[in-house]
Amino acid sequence: VQLQASGGGLVQAGASLRLSCAAPLRTFSSYVMGWFRQAPGKEREFVASIGKNGVSTLYQDSLKGRFTVSRDNARTTVYLQMNSLKPEDTATYYCARARRVTPVREAGLYDLWGQGTQVTVSS
Numbered sequence: 001v002q003l004q005a006s007g008g009g010l011v012q013a014g015a016s017l018r019l020s021c022a023a024p025l026r027t028f029s030s031y032v033m034g035w036f037r038q039a040p041g042k043e044r045e046f047v048a049s050i051g052k053n054g055v056s057t058l059y060q061d062s063l064k065g066r067f068t069v070s071r072d073n074a075r076t077t078v079y080l081q082m083n084s085l086k087p088e089d090t091a092t093y094y095c096a097r098a099r100r101v102t103p104v105r106e107a108g109l110y111d112l113w114g115q116g117t118q119v120t121v122s123s
Helices: none
Strands: 004-006 009-012 017-022 032-038 045-050 057-059 067-072 077-082 091-098 110-113 117-122
Touching: 004 091, 017 032, 017 091, 017 117, 032 067, 032 077, 045 067, 045 077, 057 067, 077 091
Parallel strands: 009 117
Antiparallel strands: 004 017, 017 077, 032 045, 032 091, 045 057, 067 077, 091 110, 091 117
């Protein structure tokens, strides 16, 4: 089983991107899903997490208002809408699965990770 993140690319500052993460899991709706990112030379950091039913969400405080996480359980896909992108958003973005009840920010609680999609924001 693999998570497939897509939708990254090279954009100018101020642009928007929507990342998708296809998760071909029979019990997709049973998992909390999360997004993380890692910039070159930096540690991986939490971006957003969404609960099983798509109602509960959790964000890195500095990204609230610009990033929105959502999911479509019928399509077993989780999304990350990123608006007003900044050069500091440049990173590889990863989706991941957690066997939790509510959204979580700790990477160690996620047990399955995708391969990542590159987002590059030019100034």
